[in-house]
Amino acid sequence: MQSLKFAFLLGCFIFLSDSTFSQSISIPKDSSALQAKSTEGILPADSVPSTAPKTSAAVETTIKYKAKDSIFFDVNKRQVKMYGESKIIYGSTELEAAETQIDWESNTISANGVQDTTGKKIGVPVFIDDGQTYVTQDMKYNFKTKKAYISGVVTQQGEAFMHGEKIKKNEFNEMFVNSAKYTTCNLEKPHFHIASSKIKLIPNDKIVAGPFHLRVNDIPTPLGFAFGMFPLPRKRASGIIFPTYGEERRRGFFLRDGGYYLALNDYITVAVLGEVYSKGSNGLSVKTDYRKRYAYNGNFNFRYNKQRISENIEDTLVQKDYWIQWSHSPVSKGLSRFSASVNAGTSSFNVNNPSDVARNINQTFNSSISYSTSFPGTPFNLSSSLRHTQNVRTNAVSMSFPEVALNMNRIYPFKFKGSSGKAWYEKINLAYNSNFTNQIANRPLKRVDGTDSTYYEPFNQETIPTLIRNGRNGVRHTVPISTSFNLFKHFTVSPNFNYNEIWYFKSLDWNLNPETNLIEADTIQGFSRAGNYNFGAGINTRMYGILNFKSERIKAIRHTFIPSVSYSYNPDYTDPSYGVYKYVQDSLGREVLTNKYQGFVYGTLPQGQSSSISFSLSNNLEMKVHNPKDTSRTDKKVAIFENLSVTGSYNMLADSFKLSDLRLAARTRIFDNKFDVNFSMLFDPYVWRTDSTFMNTRGEEQILERRLNEFAWQNGQGVGRLKSVDLSVSTNFNPKAREAEAKNPNTMRGMDGNPLPPGSIDPATGLPVEMNNFSNDMSPEMAHLYTNPNEYVDFNIPWSLRVMYNIRWNRSQSSGTATTLEPNITQTIRTSGDVNITDKWKIGFSTGWDFTKKEITQTDIRIFRDLHCWEMNLNWTPFGRFTSYSMDIRVKASVLRDLKYNRRRSFWDN
Incomplete structure (x- = not known):
């Protein structure tokens, strides 16, 4: 809490000293009481004669007063x-x-x-000093003592x-408060407060309190202490973090996330937290937040856990896990930029730490x-x-380090x-890209059959030393x-030429091993290109x-048609002359x-000639x-199809099956833009002939088909064979709510439709959520809400209901390979939403149904109460694998965030 700056009295008594005010207004001593002709005035700072001795009470700026x-x-x-809304400004x-x-x-x-x-009582004294406001019932100040x-x-x-009921202030600006209440509730009679019979406030230093206790609705509780001391400066302060408590079936009673918060300075804070379980497991975590205004911000978290594998107390077998998270986001200024998003640790960490369901x-x-x-x-x-x-x-792990790229932006040499x-020729442009990478990855384990x-x-x-020795590395240049030019005014032609070169530091020489009768490779060390x-x-x-x-309703339909054709040629690099x-x-x-x-990081040259x-x-x-x-008689545009496209390619030099699969894709919005619809179909344009059908060992009817080099439409089979449909x-x-989501189309959202915090992983894509929208001007409270969006509840939207339906139909078939007649169908519906029961109650949920597995997907219910x-x-x-619940009742204000009650039950306890 910031010091109560009772220097507000200083501005009052300075201009009221006998040596300054009486000289400024020059009132004769023998005159009777007078009423001012004006109810406001100004006392300039230079109204005191220059010969007057300068004291600590000298007026230093203009004084304005009115009533x-x-x-x-x-x-x-x-x-x-002064009577009637009197005001003094100094x-x-x-x-x-x-x-x-x-x-x-x-x-x-x-x-x-x-x-x-x-x-x-109205018109109580209100004092404002340096942006701080103080409201009192009455006050009296001796400007001499x-x-x-x-x-x-x-x-x-x-x-x-x-x-405070009664306050005494001494000459050192120290205050002694009688019957004090400290709270974050802004009501005249707060819902709760920390009560103390006496408090001493030392400005810009600390508060020293006598016996204090917590009162809720003015009802005393046993929570309190014999004395307390709290820092007052408006800056971060170090202190103890109280742990949460609970019980798990596997690990027993626990104290979790308790430790010490260390505010190193205005830019760096560190929280050292620990957890201990009654059955022997324990852990330690270090959480660091740092921020430099207009430069960068980020956080670094390290967590180490030692878990007992067995529930039997006699079994001493333990497993050690760790996890590292680091997120660093710079301000886009200057010539250089450094950023980081790290999420790594032991593979067993998530299994042994079930408190985070999303993880x-x-x-x-x-x-x-x-x-x-x-x-x-x-x-x-x-x-x-x-x-x-x-x-x-x-347990698959792959790492690229280092990756170095030297790029040249496009230049126009002519x-x-x-x-x-x-x-x-003036539009001819060229660029240059050079990439070097070194990759290491662990290999799959072998089955019994090899x-x-x-x-x-x-x-x-x-295993890491071996992986490093077997690492894949190389350089690629592109x-x-x-260029581009217009042809017949309405056509745009864009010729292009691309040259690629790969460099490696070893190569393979394949030969037949007469001892094993296998074709094996010898590694040749040295530069190869x-x-x-x-x-x-x-x-x-x-x-x-x-x-x-001419219809009253439909005025016109506009069709936009965008055809494009491109040609590309690749030589056949399987010719031995290319080496x-x-x-x-x-x-x-x-042969x-x-x-x-083969198997190198940038691959090899393409096979087969292609035209x-x-x-x-x-x-559209x-x-x-x-x-x-x-009544405004304005026409409205309604999209029938935002996009309806057909794509494909034709290889003129291929021996057979020259035409690729044909893809039909459509995107539109229906029912006055209320529903977003995406649709795609994939067709194989060639004929498939059935050779035989038979029953497999599982009693399923299978079919053996062969693909023929004949177009389907030439055999009366339409466009071709349908391979897949996505809707x-x-x-x-x-x-x-729909308009609010439309205003932020780039916000990454999870499977339940809620925004994901930066640094987390989108479960739908497996990609990290970047911090591009994070503002360096955010207050710490706003930054906390941004990185913890589940703690923010928007009551301005009374209800929201999101529904997402997906269905995929596909039939994969390789020529000459047996497969079942039935296609593979996956179908899910996911819904999430929330509703304001009252102005203070909001209930949210997310659930879904998997039509293939015929079961309910991960379901969560959220209840929020504004108290x-x-x-x-x-x-x-x-229900489900991660059955659990958690309940938190806490003070809203971050200054008393540790004043809370938690109750949790992990899915391990079932």
Whole structure:
């Protein structure tokens, strides 16, 4: 809590000293009491004669005073009285009261309120100093001894309020408060407060309290202590963090997340927390937050746990786990930029730490650390990064370190100063990209039959040296060259040429081993390179068509047609003259194609000659309609299809099956933009012939088919064979909520539709949520809400109901391979929402149904209660693998955030 700056009295008594005020207004000593002709005035700072001795009470700035009713000057009694909303302004200090009296004989200033006709006291003294406001019942101050007596003071310090019945202030600005109340409730009679019979306040230092206890609705509770001391400066302070308590079936009674909060300075804070369980498990975590305004912000968390594997107390087997989280986000300024998003640890950490349900659902974690800089006056920029991917279920780990990229922005070598830039040769541009990477990854474990399993070998201090030695590394260079020009005014032609080159520091030489009769590779150490090129061109245009109607409702339909065709050519790099591929005879005399870069980080050169034509036909259909009920008579555009497209390609040099699969995709909004609909279909344009059908060992009917090099439409089979269909429909039935989500289309949301905090992983995509929207101007409270969005409840939206439906139908088939007749269908519906039961109650939920498994998906129920200065959160997962609940009742204000009650039950306890 900030010090009660009772220096507000200083501004009052300074200008009221006998040596300054009397000289400034020059009132004769023998004159009678006078009423001022004006109810306001100004005493300039230079009104004191220059010959007057300067004292500590000298007026240093202009004093403004006024009263709504009147101002009386009594020279005989040496008093000034102001009536009716009196106000004194001295610099940054203001004093307002119904009545104010200054007495030079007793060297005092007093201010008080008056009672209105109903008996209510109005116009109580209100003091403002440096933005702080103090409300009192009445006050009296001796500007000679600098002592004051105040009754009924209420002041706000940050998020807290201090109430005091009687206050005495000494000459050192120290205050002694009788019957004090400390609370974060802004009511005149607060819902709760910490009560103490006496408190001493030392400005800008501390509060020393006698015996204190917590009172709720003025009912005393046993929570309290014999004495207390609290820091007052408006800055972060170190202190003890009280743990939460509870019980788990597996680990027993616990004290969790208790420790010490260390405020190193205004930029860095550290929290050291521990947890201990009655059955022997324990853990330690270090949480660090740092921030430099207009530069960067971030946090670093390290957590270490030692878990007992068995519930039997005699079994001493333990498992040690750790997890690291680091998020760093810079301000986009200057030439250089450093950012980090790290999520890594032991694969068993999530299994042994069930308190975070979202973490247990997620299986893949990604990390990245990157640095980039540009070179002034040149088109070049340099970047380096470390990337990490980890699957905690399969133990698969891959890491790229370092990744270095040197890039040159596009330049126009034939565009000179003063030229128009419209000629085709002036539009010729080229760029350069160079990438170096070094990758290490653990290998899959082998099954008994020698095949790879879905689980990977451990990634630990014993296996890492071998992985580093077997790491994949190389350099790739890319030079794209392109231009564009208009043809017949309406067509845009874009030729392009691309050259790629790969560098490796070893290569493979494949030969037949006569002892094993297998084709094996010898590793040849040394520099090796290969280059390839491709070229092509694209042409596109845009056509419009409008169909007008004489209908009262439909005015017109506009069709936008965007056809595009592109051509690309790739040589056949399997030709031995390129030095990358070679044919080796196996033990049966068959020719086997091998390549010297098989399995390398940037791959090898493409196989087979390709001369392909790709095409895309995109359509946009929108309708202009008129609503007769609309008095403004304005027409409205309604999208029939925001996009309806067909894409495919044709390889003219392929031996067979030259035409690729055809994809039909559509996107639209229906029912007045209430529902978003995405639809796609994939067709195989060739004929499939059934060779045979049979029953497998499981009693399923299977079919053996063969793909023929004949187009389906030539055999009366339409466009082709349907391979897959995807349909998704989503909406939020509340227009206000739908508009709010539309205003933030880039916000990443989880499966329940709620925004995800930065640094977390989106369970739908497995990608990290970036901190691009994080503002460095945010207050600590807003930053806390941004990184903990579940703690924010928006009562401005009375209800919200999101529904997401997805269905996928697909039939995968390889020519000559048996498969079942039934296609694979996956179908889910996910819904989430919330509703305000009252202005203070909100209930939210998220659930779904898996039509394939015929079971309810992960279900969560959330209840929030606004208790004015308190709040209650209840989260319940009623069934499923992660059945659990948690309840928190806590003070809203962060200054008393530890004043709370927690109750939790983990899904391990079932």
